Amino acid sequence: MPTMNLKELASKLGLSPTTVSRALNGYPEVNETTRDRVMAAAKRHNYRPNARAIRLATGRAMAVGHVMSGLTRNEIMNPIFADFIAGAGEVYSQNGYDMMLSVVSNDSEEAAYRDLASRGAVDGVIVHSVKRHDPRIKVLSDIGLPAVFHGRATGTEAAYNWVDVNNRRAFLRATEFLLDLGHRRIALVNGLEYMDFAIRRRTGYTDALAARGMTADPALMVSDEMTELSGYRAAAQMLDLPDPPTAFLAASMLSGMGVRRAIEARGLQIGRDVSVILFDDDLSYLRNGEDVPIFTATRSSVRHAGRLAAQMVLDLIAAPDTAPRTHLLEAELIIGQSTGPLVHGGAGHADPL
Amino acid sequence: MPTMNLKELASKLGLSPTTVSRALNGYPEVNETTRDRVMAAAKRHNYRPNARAIRLATGRAMAVGHVMSGLTRNEIMNPIFADFIAGAGEVYSQNGYDMMLSVVSNDSEEAAYRDLASRGAVDGVIVHSVKRHDPRIKVLSDIGLPAVFHGRATGTEAAYNWVDVNNRRAFLRATEFLLDLGHRRIALVNGLEYMDFAIRRRTGYTDALAARGMTADPALMVSDEMTELSGYRAAAQMLDLPDPPTAFLAASMLSGMGVRRAIEARGLQIGRDVSVILFDDDLSYLRNGEDVPIFTATRSSVRHAGRLAAQMVLDLIAAPDTAPRTHLLEAELIIGQSTGPLVHGGAGHADPL
DNA sequence: CACAGGTCCTAAAACGTTTACGCAAGCGCC
DNA sequence: GGCGCTTGCGTAAACGTTTTAGGACCTGTG
Numbered sequence: 001m002p003t004m005n006l007k008e009l010a011s012k013l014g015l016s017p018t019t020v021s022r023a024l025n026g027y028p029e030v031n032e033t034t035r036d037r038v039m040a041a042a043k044r045h046n047y048r049p050n051a052r053a054i055r056l057a058t059g060r061a062m063a064v065g066h067v068m069s070g071l072t073r074n075e076i077m078n079p080i081f082a083d084f085i086a087g088a089g090e091v092y093s094q095n096g097y098d099m100m101l102s103v104v105s106n107d108s109e110e111a112a113y114r115d116l117a118s119r120g121a122v123d124g125v126i127v128h129s130v131k132r133h134d135p136r137i138k139v140l141s142d143i144g145l146p147a148v149f150h151g152r153a154t155g156t157e158a159a160y161n162w163v164d165v166n167n168r169r170a171f172l173r174a175t176e177f178l179l180d181l182g183h184r185r186i187a188l189v190n191g192l193e194y195m196d197f198a199i200r201r202r203t204g205y206t207d208a209l210a211a212r213g214m215t216a217d218p219a220l221m222v223s224d225e226m227t228e229l230s231g232y233r234a235a236a237q238m239l240d241l242p243d244p245p246t247a248f249l250a251a252s253m254l255s256g257m258g259v260r261r262a263i264e265a266r267g268l269q270i271g272r273d274v275s276v277i278l279f280d281d282d283l284s285y286l287r288n289g290e291d292v293p294i295f296t297a298t299r300s301s302v303r304h305a306g307r308l309a310a311q312m313v314l315d316l317i318a319a320p321d322t323a324p325r326t327h328l329l330e331a332e333l334i335i336g337q338s339t340g341p342l343v344h345g346g347a348g349h350a351d352p353l
Numbered sequence: 354m355p356t357m358n359l360k361e362l363a364s365k366l367g368l369s370p371t372t373v374s375r376a377l378n379g380y381p382e383v384n385e386t387t388r389d390r391v392m393a394a395a396k397r398h399n400y401r402p403n404a405r406a407i408r409l410a411t412g413r414a415m416a417v418g419h420v421m422s423g424l425t426r427n428e429i430m431n432p433i434f435a436d437f438i439a440g441a442g443e444v445y446s447q448n449g450y451d452m453m454l455s456v457v458s459n460d461s462e463e464a465a466y467r468d469l470a471s472r473g474a475v476d477g478v479i480v481h482s483v484k485r486h487d488p489r490i491k492v493l494s495d496i497g498l499p500a501v502f503h504g505r506a507t508g509t510e511a512a513y514n515w516v517d518v519n520n521r522r523a524f525l526r527a528t529e530f531l532l533d534l535g536h537r538r539i540a541l542v543n544g545l546e547y548m549d550f551a552i553r554r555r556t557g558y559t560d561a562l563a564a565r566g567m568t569a570d571p572a573l574m575v576s577d578e579m580t581e582l583s584g585y586r587a588a589a590q591m592l593d594l595p596d597p598p599t600a601f602l603a604a605s606m607l608s609g610m611g612v613r614r615a616i617e618a619r620g621l622q623i624g625r626d627v628s629v630i631l632f633d634d635d636l637s638y639l640r641n642g643e644d645v646p647i648f649t650a651t652r653s654s655v656r657h658a659g660r661l662a663a664q665m666v667l668d669l670i671a672a673p674d675t676a677p678r679t680h681l682l683e684a685e686l687i688i689g690q691s692t693g694p695l696v697h698g699g700a701g702h703a704d705p706l
Numbered sequence: 707c708a709c710a711g712g713t714c715c716t717a718a719a720a721c722g723t724t725t726a727c728g729c730a731a732g733c734g735c736c
Numbered sequence: 737g738g739c740g741c742t743t744g745c746g747t748a749a750a751c752g753t754t755t756t757a758g759g760a761c762c763t764g765t766g
Contacts, residue, residue: 003471005722016746021724031744048471052414053722055405056751063453068439079638082435086421089456098474100416101452103442118356119404120752121451227640228610229647254638257581257610264617285432285607287580294582358752369716374754384714406752409721473722713762720755728747735739 004047013041024049051098063098064088064313065122069109070129076225078129079254080302083283084150087306088126095314110139117145124313126150130162130196146316148309151196159324161316163309167197167279170298170331171204171249174277177296177333178247179212182342183275187220187245189234189255198223198251201279205249226251231258239266239274246342250278253286256295260338275339279331293336300331357400366394377402404451416451417441417666418475422462423482429578431482432607433655436636437503440659441479448667463492470498477666479503483515483549499669501662504549512677514669516662520550520632523651523684524557524602527630530649530686531600532565535695536628540573540598542587542608551576551604554632558602579604584611592619592627599695603631606639609648613691628692632684646689653684 010017015034023030023038030038041047055061066085070077085099092099100122104112113136116122123146127136130151137160140147149162171188178186188205191198202223206216219241222234231250238245239262248263250256256278263274270276280288280297282304288295308327316325363370368387376383376391383391394400408414419438423430438452445452453475457465466489469475476499480489483504490513493500502515524541531539541558544551555576559569572594575587584603591598592615601616603609609631616627623629633641633650635657641648661680669678 003473006724007722017723018725018747019745022745025724029744034744046471048468050409050722051472051474052405052408052412053751054724056403056409056721056753057723057725059405059724059751061405068442077435077439077637079435082430082432085454086424086430086456089421089454090424093456099454099456101438101442101454103439103446103452115401118399118401120356121404227638229640229642261614261617264614284430285580287429287582289582359754360752370753371717371755372715375715378754382714387714403752406721407754409723409751410753410755412721412754708766710765711763714760716757716759718755718757721753723751725750726748729745730743731745732743733741735741736737 003050004045005050006047009041009045009047012045013038021049059120061100061121061123062096063100063122064092064310064317065100065102065113065116065125066128067102067104067109067112067116067125068128069104069106069112076227079226079252079286080281080283081128083281083301083303084128084306084309086284087301087303088310089306091307091310091314097314110136113140113145114143117143123317124148126309126313131194132196132199134196146313146320148313148316150305150309152200154196154199161312161325163305163312163327163329165197165300165305165329165331167200167331168204168207170279170300170333171201172208173204173333174249174298175205175208176211178249178275178277178339179208181247181275181339183247184214184342185217185220185243185245186247186249187235187238188216188222189231189248189250189259190221190223191226191251191255193223201249201251220245226255228254228258228261231255232262233258235259235262236265239263239268245274247275247339248277250276253278253280253283253288253295256297260295271338271340273343277339280334288334288336293334294338296336296339297334298331299334300329305329356403357398358403359400362391362394362398362400365398366391374402412473414474414476415449416453416475417445417663417670418453418455418466418469418478419481420455420457420462420465420469420478421481422457422459422465424456424458429580432579432605432639433634433636434481436634436654436656437481437659437662439637440654440656441663442659444660444663444667450667463489466493466498467496470496476670477501479662479666484547485549485552487549499666499673501666501669503658503662505553507549507552514665514678516658516665516680516682518550518653518658518682518684520553520684521557521560523632523653523686524554525561526557526686527602527651528558528561529564531602531628531630531692532561534600534628534692536600537567537695538570538573538596538598539600539602540588540591541569541575542584542601542603542612543574543576544579544604544608546576554602554604573598579608581607581611581614584608585615586611588612588615589618592616592621598627600628600692601630603629605632605634606636606641606648609650613648624691624693626696630692633687641687642689646687647691649689649692650687651684652687653682658682 006017010020023035102112125147127149130149133155134153152164224230248259250259277296280299282301359370363373376388455465478500480502486508487506505517577583601612603612630649633652635654
């Protein structure tokens with residue numbers, strides 16, 4: 001008796017498969033006492049309806065697809081992927097859906113979506129790492145597959161479903177916070193600016209400066225991969241300028257850690273001599289301290305974003321022809337030990353009072 | 354014409370569904386010219402056979418399951434998960450398999466496997482984060498679902514399929530390397546020792562010491578989560594000992610980065626005053642330098658392990674009743690800039706020659 | 707000429723569910 | 737007592753493939 005199926009269970013009960021199916025799925029047209037009998041028997045023989053048959057019979061895949069691309073050797077994988085997936089997966093599990101992950105090379109991501117759709121392997125997808133003018137928006141709209149984008153695409157006019165953090169506002173607030181502390185030379189260690197969120201963060205930064213009649217110094221703006229090494233190099237170079245920054249905005253925990261290292265390597269103390277604010281995605285393996293945050297940060301849980309996006313795609317699957325939905329999350333500004341008021345004399349230049 | 358199906362395609366061609374199916378699937382009993390006709394028509398109408406129907410008809414799920422657990426708030430997610438998944442996914446894609454990811458709470462992982470199996474949602478699974486005496490080995494053996502474990506389980510006598518790195522040998526070699534450089538006070542900043550790999554690494558470390566007639570100093574051994582902060586704290590505490598270590602073995606890039614910070618915070622130079630070797634899983638977002646490695650490290654690509662495990666589970670699905678397979682990977686010892694010969698005077702204690 | 711053995715194709719039965727439709731019994735009501 | 741409604745169940749047809757069992761037609765051979 002490897003796998004009990006509906007027909008067999010029905011015959012054991014002296015009922016038709018129909019009635020058993022209806023009993024298990026909570027349909028009203030079945031006597032409560034028979035329903036109990038069926039339920040009990042199903043539990044006793046630990047019957048679980050075959051997922052493959054359900055999918056065929058109902059015409060629904062009961063699955064959501066996630067495509068993971070960017071596998072060409074020199075391109076970095078998205079470090080937030082795992083946490084986002086974890087959040088989304090929670091929601092799928094709770095709703096009886098499966099998560100289907102496709103790993104493809106960078107140039108065949110579009111084909112992957114078409115494939116998932118035409119094979120009927122998923123009922124919807126979530127799209128990761130949205131870029132400016134992202135072509136995947138049009139592709140998925142053409143395919144007609146319910147899709148939720150994690151991030152917005154600057155330069156796209158068409159409407160689409162997205163979940164995003166207010167990246168502009170996060171970095172606007174962070175910049176204002178530093179300005180209020182007296183800092184004037186504020187550096188931006190940004191992510192690669194074909195990524196949409198990086199563009200918006202820079203806008204927040206420049207807008208905050210502009211609001212005080214200031215303009216960003218190109219020498220204090222860097223855009224690169226968000227690694228520790230990259231953050232270190234950017235900060236090291238800037239700190240060696242004749243007029244170095246007194247504060248940094250870093251795009252991630254990792255780049256912020258690199259910035260910290262460059263600062264400390266110069267004998268400067270973070271939070272006193274140089275301030276640092278970073279964007280904290282609240283990744284489970286890159287916690288910003290334990291009880292009390294170490295870095296002052298704009299924080300927004302990417303896992304929570306995953307949950308929201310998953311719920312959105314499930315809603316979309318249930319009601320496909322509704323108007324596009326959007327969900328803009330606000331990052332919180334949490335105060336850690338990495339920021340402080342501007343001290344005169346600035347970074348690394350001992351002031352000969 | 355939303356989705357073209359086999360019957361419709363067959364009628365367009367004036368053939369039976371059987372013949373079309375056989376033509377597309379490369380069966381020999383079909384004329385080559387008709388096969389070409391079928392192929393062309395399939396491409397023209399971009400027909401893709403419905404995955405749900407295939408799965409039901411063949412009785413195979415054409416999918417492999419991965420269960421992601423450890424979602425209770427205070428437990429850390431496995432940072433290597435994404436890279437491992439990426440490697441495995443490559444192999445699935447190439448072989449026409451799908452990857453099914455289940456995200457469940459820690460205490461329902463066993464139920465998740467039973468569920469995947471009895472619903473017929475997957476043909477096999479890969480099990481992550483193997484622990485000592487791992488109960489999942491017995492569970493999956495009872496279920497009778499092909500399973501490959503990423504890691505071995507110390508204390509389990511039953512045979513099972515696994516892919517693992519030779520963690521003991523990696524840390525044995527690393528310790529020997531440090532001993533050869535003259536270091537005698539070598540600290541171990543290990544991962545949590547209910548994880549199997551952490552146990553084996555400690556064994557490698559103590560064995561190397563024992564081979565030279567030395568014994569490990571408990572004050573120089575720490576076992577904790579593999580975060581930057583945890584690495585920093587462990588190293589900071591040890592460096593403040595009256596007889597501090599002159600070299601560190603760290604369990605991951607992140608903990609190694611924490612160790613580095615503690616070293617540099619004391620004005621010591623890594624590679625000159627204090628040596629560090631870490632275990633580098635070659636994660637795509639935590640690269641150990643770009644062209645030239647920064648840390649001396651024992652390196653083994655977890656992505657490659659993912660590929661091997663995936664191939665193994667596919668082989669197992671194809672031939673379920675073969676003897677258990679195992680694959681032990683050797684980590685390479687790569688020389689970076691974080692190690693050097695012991696300088697007399699030791700860490701942080703200026704030698705008054 | 708009969709027959710064996712390819713070659714190429716079709717009809718129909720799987721696979722295990724869901725669901726449209728139908729039907730019998732029971733009940734209340736005029 | 738006939739009519740309509742409700743309750744509880746069964747029959748059978750889907751869903752879109754694969755696969756089993758054949759069958760028609762040709763070709764070569766004795």
